[in-house]
Amino acid sequence: MIVEQNVPLQPYNSFGIVARAQHLVRIRDEADVAALLADARWHDTPKFVLGGGSNIVLTGDVKPLVLKVEIMGRRLIEDGPRATVVEVGAGEIWHDMVRWTLDQGWPGLENMGLIPGTVGGAPVQNIGAYGVELQDRFDSLDAIDLQTGETFTLDAAQCGFGYRDSVFKHAPGGPKDLGLAGRALITRVRLRLPKPWKPELGYLDLERKMAETGVAEPDARQIFDWVCAIRQNKLPDWRVLGNAGSFFKNPTVTAEQCADIIARDPKIVHYPMDDGSIKLAAGWLIDACGWKGKSVGNAGVYERQALVLVNRGGRTHPATGGEVMTLAKAIQTSVYERFGILLEPEPVVI
Incomplete structure (x- = not known):
């Protein structure tokens, strides 16, 4: 185990924001975590788990010890009549893993192709696209408690999945609050691909x-x-134009709230949900407020999709985290003043 000092984090966040980690450890297997926690210098140090960096906004240098997850590996663990189950290391690139399952003849993840980030970050965000969410294909995961060093396994119910949400995004807050933010490091994820395969084509x-x-x-x-x-076609390649994907969650409202908005803005894009609520397209709300193509410093709203905030300065003159968050807060204010809806950011702000 080697603790690196003063490590540039620009290569490790998809926004391309300049920041540094005061200390960083590369986690390539469970033994690295055990060694770290056994070292008295680092056992009680605050820690930040970093995967693909595709869902974070860095607003300054990172003082907690950065644990860069690089655990690799892919394997088939079950191929039964009702499902195929695969186990994947948390450091694997999500898109590469999806393509691998298809190459093996194991369909089920195809709607989530090209989502940036690592496999270990997927349960944290409960990623999803085009009618399929991670929770729809999730079996279980292994993780390590960063306080005790104990390894534990969680199933879908224990992960508390919601819309772009899970227990890994919430801090512990009491005896009934099982939030694991800052406490757990995911090492491996198992995905259950149901049989017979059925295409999801509802979008x-x-x-x-x-x-x-x-x-x-x-x-x-x-x-x-x-x-x-x-x-x-819709989203910029983060390697060319830095971004963190969809910056805001699509808000949900009651049918009555939606009817009120439609009375004022008949063209609003909305989707009825199974529970009777209505999901609104956050990108449409932002566009309706005139933000598409606008900028604050080197942070801007993407011209093709208002839901995406981008780094217009590239790698040489990148946007700062402060510029990104100033832009995000201005958008939130505009949307709230016009529609009475407070947009919730998807990325983790550090």
Whole structure:
């Protein structure tokens, strides 16, 4: 185990924000965590777990000890009549893992192709796209308690999945609060791919692809290719134009609230949910407030998708975390003043 000092974090966050870690340890297996916690110098030090850095905004140098998760490995652990179960190291790139499952003939993750980040970060955010969320394909995960050093396993119910939410995003707050933010390091994730496979085609963009191509019954690989093409058309490549993907969650409102907004803004994009609530398109709300293409310093709103905030300064003159958050707060204020809705950011602000 080597503790690196004064480590640049610009290569490790998809926004490309300049910041440094005072101390950083690369976690390549469970033994690295055990060695770290056995060292009296670091046992009680505050820690920050870093995966792919695709869902964070750095607003300054990181003082907690950064644990850079680089645990690799992919393997099949079950191939039964009802499901295929695979186990993947937390440091694996999510998109590469999705493509690997398809290459092996194990469909089920194709709607979540090209989502940036690592496998270990996927449960934290309960990532999802085009009608499928991680919780729909989740089996269990292994993690290490960063206070006690004990290894534990969680199933889907114990992860407390919600819309872009999980126990890993909440701090412990009492005997009934099982929040694990800052306390757990995910090491391996197991995904359950159900059989028989059924395509998820309920999104408008996928319906358009079916109409354009004339393919009425696409296989998993075709859906994967469509999803990748759609995302590449709508969203900037973070390696070219720094960003953290969708910056705000799509808000949900009651049917009555939605009807009131529609009376004033009939074109608002909205989706009825199974529980009777209505999900509103945050990108539409932001665009309606005139933010598309606008900037604060070198932080801007992407011209093709108002839900994405970008780093216009590149790697040489990058946006600061302060500029990103100033822009985000201005957008929140505009949307609240016009629609009475407070947008909630998706990335973790550090």
